[in-house]
Amino acid sequence: MDLLEEPGCSRPEEAIDRAFGTSIAGARALCVLSASSAGVLSRISDLGCGGGILFLLVGQEDAPPADLRPLAQQLELPLLTPAVPQDCASLLGEGFALSGKIAAPVLAEVGPWLLDAASMVEFPQGQSASLLDYQRESGRFVRLPGAEKQKIQLAERRKALLSWLEVSPCVTRKGEGETGLIVTGGMAHSVPQMERLAVLQLGMGWPVNLEEIRRFSQSVEHLYLLEKGRYLAPILAEAGIPVEPGLPWAPEETISPDLPARPPQLCPGCPWRGVLYTLKKEKASVFVESGCLSLGAGLLMKGVDGCGAGSPLALAMGFAASRPGKAGKTAALLTAQGWEGCSFAQLGDFSSSRIFAVVLEDAAQPAQLTPQQVARAMDIPIVEADSHSLSQIRDGVRSCMARPGSVLILHGSCAAKEESLPAHRVDRELCTGCRQCLRMGCPAISFPEHKSAIDPNCCAGCGLCGEICPVKAIQKGEKA
Structure with missing residues (x-):
């Protein structure tokens, strides 16, 4: 099936309707939404769909992850909860297949454990999906007074969903032992390697496959639960499935923060890698925006000192003010949008500070004002470099270190949005x-x-x- 990429939408309602219209026409649709906008789906949750429709609900990197399972239950829409990138790739096809089977949208949670992942995945061999025939049906795609059609559709959806649960691949069992652990979603990253531990990984947040959980509980002597929040615990208690309090390991046996299950890392070809490497070589203190840049603190790079509430300039200036010896050796790294969003007062303080800034002018994500325009408006000295030239970056960094209050503007593009060059x-x-x-x-x-x-x-x-x-x-x- 050909992939038709639509331009970004300014409102969640617009994105949802564009995907819903695609589905009504008989084609498959994939729609990416902020998890905080998921409530808008209540406007179509009781309607049917033509081609399969999958909504990826993405959590915000700078906010605590929300528990989407109660919302999925309220909307009566299945929620997939992949734990690792490979699960995500595998469940995409499963999500479309499920959507077609129950004739309703399917949700998939993309939490922080997936947002920070950068690993190769193998997509399963898929089957092409042809455009379905379209026929106008009263009540299928339109909510009518009395909602009798919707009631019938919901009853058919529940029946189809229950039959699908019996053969669902979204539940996997790993290991054998007398101690059993039920794990939901991204919490799988918190499970240490233990002998004689059987793990039941739930790849679906709602509906809950109680029969599979009951069979698992009967195969172990001690049953524990590891989940985000407390959604599943009362459901298991009501179903008469006994879960012991706590976890089957001591606190010191959990994964060390220095040894994560999936080391955070910048993508290959990331335009930030060269400057982070150079700043580390120059023994500079580095403060960054939240998001991709924070991955520079991972095991492979270890090149970031701090990531605050959203203003790396203020963070770096506060650090340098208390460390006179770091004058000229403290850097704030920002995107062009972050640089553009700085207030005049903040840029004025920066121009007379002991730090320097590095701003990425991303050709794939241009800001309304270029970094050069912002700097010139505040009379801030400018140095420029190619993000893929270490010699230019080194000369630019040293020039800025010798002249605090200046900005190094990097020219490059997000590796995920530009075509790769031939591999070395x-x-x-x-x-x-x-x-x-x-x-x-x-x-x-x-x-x-x-x-x-x-x-x-x-x-x-x-x-x-x-x-x-x-x-x-x-x-x-x-x-x-």
Whole structure:
């Protein structure tokens, strides 16, 4: 099936209706919404759909994740809760299949555990979905007085959903033992490796597959529950499924914050990687916006000192004011939108401060005002560099360090929104195993058999690793 990408919508109602109209026409539709806007779905939740329709509900990175299960129950719409990127890829097709079976929208939660993930996934072999025949049906896509049609549709939906639960692939069991643990959604990341622990991973937040849970509880001697909030616990209690309090491990056995199940990392080809690497080499203190930039604090890079409430300029100025020795060696990293949103008063304070700023002018996400226009309006000195040139970045950073109150403007694009260049490759005859390239913190680079290797399916071709290789063992790839 061809993918038709519609332009972004300014309101959730507009996005929902655009997807709903696509579904009415008989095609499949995928709609991405903020989780905080999910309540708007109540306006179509009791209506049918033509082609399958899947709503991805994305949590905000700077806000605590909301529990969407009560809302799904209220709307009577199934909610998929993938735990890892591979689950997300697998459940997309399952979500469309389920939507077609029950003739209703399906929800899928995209929580922080997926937003920060950057890993390769394998999409299952799918079947093409042809455009369904369209026929106007009174009450199917329109809410009528009395709502008799909707009542019939809801009854048919419940029946189809119950039959689907009997064969649902959204429940997986791992391990064997006398101790059982039920895990929901992204909480799977908090389960340590334990012997004789059976885990039942629920990939669906609603409806709850009580029969599968009951069978699981009967196969273990002790049953525990790990969930976000307290939605499932009272449901299990009402169903007579006994769950013991607490968890089957001591607090010290939980995963260490230094060893996450999925190390946070910037994507291959990220335009921020070069400047984070350079700032770390220059021993600068770095403060960033929330979101992708915070991944620079992960195990592979370890290049970020702080991420505050939304103003890295203020955060960096507060740090530098208390650390006179860091004058000129404190940087605030912002997107063009964040730079544009700074107040005149804040930019005035910045221009006379002891810090410098690095702003990404992302060609894929332009701001209303360019970073240069904002800087010139406040008489802030400007230095510019290509995000994929370490030499330009190094010269630019050193220039800004020598002149606090200036801004380094990076030219680049989000790697997820631009076409990748040919993947680089490692000449294993030249590679000495010095590990210099690993310091770039790129997930495309590995170190098998004491030599560097680059995954061609992951590499974005930015070339930063080749710049730091002392023996030039990393070489440009060729166009296919």
